[in-house]
Amino acid sequence: MSNYEVLHDILVRLFQEILDIESKALITSDFKDISVNDMHIIEAIGENEPKNMSTVAKIMSVTVGTLTIAINSLVKKGYVHRERSEEDRRVVLISLTEKGRKANAHHRRFHDGMIQAVLKDLDEDQQKVLVKSLMNLREFFDAYR
Amino acid sequence: MSNYEVLHDILVRLFQEILDIESKALITSDFKDISVNDMHIIEAIGENEPKNMSTVAKIMSVTVGTLTIAINSLVKKGYVHRERSEEDRRVVLISLTEKGRKANAHHRRFHDGMIQAVLKDLDEDQQKVLVKSLMNLREFFDAYR
DNA sequence: ATCAAATTTTTTGATTATCAAAATATTTTT
DNA sequence: AAAAATATTTTGATAATCAAAAAATTTGAT
Numbered sequence: 001m002s003n004y005e006v007l008h009d010i011l012v013r014l015f016q017e018i019l020d021i022e023s024k025a026l027i028t029s030d031f032k033d034i035s036v037n038d039m040h041i042i043e044a045i046g047e048n049e050p051k052n053m054s055t056v057a058k059i060m061s062v063t064v065g066t067l068t069i070a071i072n073s074l075v076k077k078g079y080v081h082r083e084r085s086e087e088d089r090r091v092v093l094i095s096l097t098e099k100g101r102k103a104n105a106h107h108r109r110f111h112d113g114m115i116q117a118v119l120k121d122l123d124e125d126q127q128k129v130l131v132k133s134l135m136n137l138r139e140f141f142d143a144y145r
Numbered sequence: 146m147s148n149y150e151v152l153h154d155i156l157v158r159l160f161q162e163i164l165d166i167e168s169k170a171l172i173t174s175d176f177k178d179i180s181v182n183d184m185h186i187i188e189a190i191g192e193n194e195p196k197n198m199s200t201v202a203k204i205m206s207v208t209v210g211t212l213t214i215a216i217n218s219l220v221k222k223g224y225v226h227r228e229r230s231e232e233d234r235r236v237v238l239i240s241l242t243e244k245g246r247k248a249n250a251h252h253r254r255f256h257d258g259m260i261q262a263v264l265k266d267l268d269e270d271q272q273k274v275l276v277k278s279l280m281n282l283r284e285f286f287d288a289y290r
Numbered sequence: 291a292t293c294a295a296a297t298t299t300t301t302t303g304a305t306t307a308t309c310a311a312a313a314t315a316t317t318t319t320t
Numbered sequence: 321a322a323a324a325a326t327a328t329t330t331t332g333a334t335a336a337t338c339a340a341a342a343a344a345t346t347t348g349a350t
Contacts, residue, residue, distance in 0.1 A: 003272045007260045010279040014286065016185060018160050020206065025289040037307075040161060053328060061165065066308055068329055073306090090316045090327040115152050117285030118278050127148050129274040133263050134155040140262030141159060144170040182336075198299060211337055213300055218335090235298040235345045294349085301342070306335100313330070320323075 011137075025110055031103050033077050039107050041070055042079060042100050050093035052085070079103060156282075170255055176248050178222050184252050186215055187224060187245050195238035197230070224248060 001009070023036040031039075044059040045051055057067040071094060074080040079100040085091035096104060119127060146154070168181040176184075189204040190196055202212040216239060219225040224245040230236035241249060264272060 003264070003276050004260060006276045006280065007263060008256065010283055011259060011263070012256055014279075014283055015160065015163050017206075018286065021286045021289050035306080054326095061162075062307085063309060064328060065310080065330075069307075072329095088317070088327085092328065111153065111157055114156055114282070114285055115149060118152060118156070118282050119148070120281055122274065122278055126274045126278070129267070129271045130278045131148050131151045133267060133271070133275045134159075135151065136265055137259070137263050138155055138159055140259055141163070141166045144166050180335080199297095207336085208338060209299060210301075210339080214336075217300095233298085233346070237299065292350090294347100296345100296347070298345080299343085302340085304338085306337080308335080309333085311331085313328105315328080316326080318323100318325070320321100 022110070026107060028106075031106060034074070034079065034103065038070065038074055038079070039103065041067070041074065042096060042104050043107060045080065045094055045096055045100070047096060047101055047104065050081075050083075050095035052091045052093055056094065074100075167255070171252060173251075176251060179219070179224065179248065183215065183219055183224070184248065186212070186219065187241060187249050188252060190225065190239055190241055190245070192241060192246055192249065195226075195228075195240035197236045197238055201239065219245070 019036055026036055026039055027034065034042075041056065041060060044056050053064050053067055053071070057064045060067065071080055071082060075082050078097055081095050081097050081100075083093055085093050118130070122130060164181055171181055171184055172179070179187075186201065186205060189201050198209050198212055198216070202209045205212065216225060216227060220227050223242055226240050226242050226245075228238055230238050263275070267275060
């Protein structure tokens with residue numbers, strides 16, 4: 001395969017499959033009642049102070065109404081805690097439960113493994129080349145936003 | 146940002162956003178009645194001999210029932226031609242119409258631009274490094290399949 | 291040659307993700 | 321105090337998806 005063909009294969013096909021693959025990797029025995037999408041919401045909520053609905057919806061690039069539905073299910077399944085803010089009772093604050101934090105750690109370990117896999121066998125200079133080309137890729141995509 | 150952080154940003158965030166970005170880039174004035182998913186089905190059908198439903202469903206990794214619904218809409222919108230095989234009348238053969246081929250070309254131009262963007266500024270050796278690290282990435286994902 | 295089994299596709303019924311717009315609750319501004 | 325603004329949820333709709341049932345056709349076994 002030429003460089004062009006390898007890149008086409010990776011950038012087109014792998015990207016198309018990535019969410020699917022991630023879902024198989026992430027949704028293991030311990031966390032089989034949630035989707036990759038749920039996992040990304042958990043990541044967006046994070047482990048610092050509680051966040052309000054609008055903030056998380058913005059991170060996820062979905063409407064707040066869409067997020068409400070996902071949070072309903074994550075609360076019911078015990079991954080997310082939801083409470084009204086005492087300071088401004090319009091605001092709903094969401095945060096991870098212990099179970100949510102465990103799922104988040106599981107997700108992070110997957111990402112770490114992925115990055116290790118990419119950097120494997122590359123010396124410092126080669127890593128620079130990789131980073132540069134991926135930054136080119138991000139720029140290309142940013143131009144469309 | 147450290148190499149690790151750049152890679153995390155690209156491999157995690159960009160991948161999450163990629164379908165969204167692709168949809169904005171692809172679904173322009175000329176092709177605004179179809180989704181990125183439809184575009185990928187068009188790509189899977191391709192421009193060679195007509196393919197049957199099972200073959201395309203397999204390429205897309207969806208059930209044939211799911212594909213039936215997508216093809217209903219693509220036929221109605223004039224992107225895809227559907228006919229019974231004369232040799233085996235159980236089989237349905239799908240192929241691209243002229244409009245479908247135009248959409249496919251539009252999609253391919255986007256992919257080409259993407260690959261140009263990645264290779265930009267890289268000499269032959271650097272391209273090799275990039276290809277190697279992306280192959281590492283594919284291997285990592287393949288292990289989960 | 292006939293009938294049962296296998297194959298290919300569509301249909302059905304359900305779930306999940308999504309949006310825009312309406313509704314609700316609360317706070318801020320006038 | 322009333323009006324406007326803000327944050328969230330609810331509603332009603334669409335699209336993508338699956339598994340299982342149904343329909344049409346072909347293949348294989350006796």
